[in-house]
Amino acid sequence: MKYDNIKKVLLLGSGALKIGEAGEFDYSGSQALKALREEGIQTVLINPNIATVQTSEGVADQIYFLPVQPYFVERVIEKERPDGIFLAFGGQTALNCGVELYRSGVLKKYNVRVLGTPVEAIMATEDRELFCRTTQPNQCQNHPKRSLRKYRTSPSRCCPTWLPRHSACCIRPRRTRKWLLRQRRRTQPSR
Numbered sequence: 001m002k003y004d005n006i007k008k009v010l011l012l013g014s015g016a017l018k019i020g021e022a023g024e025f026d027y028s029g030s031q032a033l034k035a036l037r038e039e040g041i042q043t044v045l046i047n048p049n050i051a052t053v054q055t056s057e058g059v060a061d062q063i064y065f066l067p068v069q070p071y072f073v074e075r076v077i078e079k080e081r082p083d084g085i086f087l088a089f090g091g092q093t094a095l096n097c098g099v100e101l102y103r104s105g106v107l108k109k110y111n112v113r114v115l116g117t118p119v120e121a122i123m124a125t126e127d128r129e130l131f132c133r134t135t136q137p138n139q140c141q142n143h144p145k146r147s148l149r150k151y152r153t154s155p156s157r158c159c160p161t162w163l164p165r166h167s168a169c170c171i172r173p174r175r176t177r178k179w180l181l182r183q184r185r186r187t188q189p190s191r
Contacts, residue, residue, distance in 0.1 A: 012094035013047025
């Protein structure tokens with residue numbers, strides 16, 4: 001680890017997991033906790049889910065079964081006084097919480113350093129417009145964004161024809177499959 005004076009680290013955990021969802025954060029977080037322990041660094045974990053590897057006995061030195069929300073995280077920081085915090089091992093919830101703690105000045109107030117990915121980088125990648133502005137000076141080409149408003153619209157209409165043949169076109173669903181099925185049932189004539 002590049003900081004010699006880090007004695008205690010807070011890790012924001014993977015939070016509520018459903019079967020088959022976000023298990024990579026539980027795995028990576030538990031591996032980070034084990035590595036920190038091997039380095040002799042005391043670990044504090046916040047994770048509301050008792051059914052994760054992270055919360056198993058012996059993985060973290062201190063575990064708080066609390067929601068990964070700024071209010072609760074600040075209370076733990078106030079009590080435990082960690083030297084650093086890891087945000088990247090808890091998925092979107094932990095990232096959002098870390099950004100809020102940074103913006104509100106909590107991390108500065110308690111002199112807690114963000115370890116790993118800097119908060120500025122997290123904010124730049126979360127905000128699409130900021131991300132585009134950040135990548136333009138490096139001459140990274142950002143493809144135009146398009147929206148498909150109708151369920152039956154072909155994804156090929158979203159991808160511009162001028163893209164090279166093997167370019168990727170990212171299609172992100174705005175609604176869930178469940179929502180789409182409900183919409184379909186509402187529009188179908190009753191039998």
